[in-house]
Amino acid sequence: MNLDLNIKIGGAAGQGLQTTGMALAKTLKKSGFHVFATQYYLSRVRGGHNTFNIRISDIPVSAMTEDVDLLLALDEATIDQHLDEINDGVVLVDADAIKVNNSSESIFHVPMLKIAKDVCGDKIYSNSVSMGAVIGLLCLDISDLEEILKLSFKKKGEEIIQKNIKAAKAGYDYVKENYPGGCKFAVDDPGKKENLMLINGNQAVGLGALAGGLQFLAAYPMTPSTGVMTYVAANADKFNTVVEQAEDEIAALNMVLGASFTGVRSMVTTSGGGFALMTEALGLAGITETPAVIFLCQRPGPATGLPTMTEQGDLQFVLTAAQGEFPRCILAPGTPEECFYMTAEAFNIADKYQIPVFVMSDQYLADSLFTLPRFDSSKITIERHLLSDQDLRTKKEEYKRYKLTPMGISPRALPGQEGVLVLADSDEHDEYGHICEDAINRIKMNDKRMKKLEVLREEMPVAKVYGKPDANVSLIGWGSTYGPLAEVVDILKGEGKSVNMVHFTHIHPLPVEATKKLFSKTKKTVCVENNSTGQFARHLKLDADLSITDTVLRYDGKPFSPEFIIAALKEKEVI
């Protein structure tokens, strides 16, 4: 890695932080850099202190580092709270508006408000001035920013586009004139790298759902899951998909079960609190053997918790949610690429096994932007596992929705198909779906349902190993920690340490023997999780009989950085 630069923009909610951050991230991606961007925001529409981080590199990056190289301060809180994150970096600030020790060499003052007023007649253009100034300090060409501004303000008309471009240009020119060499992080244009996408986890889940044949989405808005609902809604008409905002999460999952039972691929999107309301309906999916995809985007709990922050605190809840015993499947993608392919995969598993399938994400993955190779839609297949009208015309016996079979999976017909009647019940039922309280029937039906879990277990792919398979130390992660852990392995490899990462995306059921084999030569196993009790470590013990030797846990609402993990490993003397 020749280039690795971390830009942090700080400001209040409502100050245009996200617009500025997104436009800069897109511009830097357009200029050919690999980009990773995250947001840290509070649960409010106005005020508070929020940040937008953009890391750029000449190689792929998928984690945020802690040292800030360029701090763009749009409010005083940014100076107060983040100045100490600057080790060797610089600050870009409008010193007319924000109190700061102007004499330091690392402070680059640009009178953004004044320029905006002078050039465009309105201080609201100061964000575009700041974008131009950033590009100027990095000594990049301004044309990519101009292109991005054109796209960003397309809906607002030509006059607004031109004013923003003018403001950006003025900020850029001010820097060129007053700081002719830019700042010390002046970078070379890396040359164009075509075909990279800039996409966040929620967008990738929405895209994967549409690619996987989603036709009905019901949800109640809840941060940080809402991005999937809005992404699907924005594209629903093109895809013959219906999106309904339900009155509550209880209605959302019950609607989805009605739609799925009647033959369309359906999903809910929610976060932990909303899912808590869905638990009874989860059991209904279990006993009626109705396919459903549940996108659960975690945030710190309990109850309302920290609504806009991140945590991996719901795994044990999801593993055991709802009364009784029934099979479920849990997937947890680690990157937007995996969000895309695994959401589509979730629909195939749900249809094949007629079970609820979770796609678990969290605020960090949901809101983080990655540059990635273009997704390949041809890799996605849609496997419905339904009886056709032709199958039904040639059938010999009366249709039984819950016919006992060796694999536990009953052939599925749909209500409305001629020649069959399809009946489901939340009570224990017989093969036809009628209520049945007979003990022998109960055992048969319970065994039938649980058999599906064991068949699925054998089909689940084993965790992926990053680094040398026979390393002394294995760092174990699941879901969104993939990026920071991969970087930790790279850094420690550079230090000559024997460390790999075993990353789980297929969380439950775990293929037991194959999973155990991954650790046959490992001396130390460290589970790294964004929660306070090591929930995945407990799951490994229960589901695969694997005991891990140590944990690194974080539960302050923030995601892992490579530095945080390495410091913890050193403190625990694991490495």
Added chain:
Amino acid sequence: MVNIEDYGDFETAWCPGCGNFGILKSIKQALVNLGRSPHQVFVASGIGQSSKTPHYLKCNGFNGLHGRSLPPATGAKVANHELTVIAVTGDGDCYGEGGNHFLHTVRRNPDITMIVHDNQIYGLTKGQASPTSEIGMKTKVQTHGVFNMPLNPLSMAISLDCSFVARGYAGKVSHLTSLIEKAIQHKGLSLVDVLQPCVSFNKLNTFKWYSERVYEMDDPGYELNDCVKAFDKSMEWGEKIPLGVFYVNEKPTFEDNLDVLASGPLYKKSPSTEKVDELIDGFV
């Protein structure tokens, strides 16, 4: 040609003499009169004695969770709007546990017929007060008698502008049959609240009690689309209890508002995944 035998004849878990028998008979007869074949009919229900109905009707059924007959019925209607979708529920199921779904399903207005077995008591849990139990009714739980104001389902539905509101009585099977027929034929959400004696637990609102009070509305001057008059009529309760259609307001249904359904049922459409690449391009 559909016959009443096509809808089956099942042994039930209902008490002998239960009002549910009259309602079941009316549902079957209405479906036969309208010529609906069992495979075209989808009955969703919640939990309660009423909600066992899908097991006593030979058609498609989804006997779901307590209070939750309407959400799966709505989902099924979205997936295949060619189905005749009926939600069979009760006063506890629909007006208590599922109250929120009732409010919002009225707003959504899917073409679903709701048949509420309203016996003013909880039967399955053996005799506690329901949202429509009368003030003063003593039960094993409401030992001092019911204090809470009984909910008036018809007034509530009319005030929400529910597109079809009617009341029937389990003791008048042919009248109830014609109400259910009208409700099924109506495009939009139809509520048929059915007064139903509970012979085991409700010793107040008995067959005799209802029979002495109910009468069929037959005023030729009654205008079905006048919501103020309908609301006024719905308040009549006590010595005289009117039966019939109280209110009708034809308006676009939930399915009408979903353009994608205009060309056929959703479940028959292939997802247009070829457009995924266009979306991917948007991120490049």
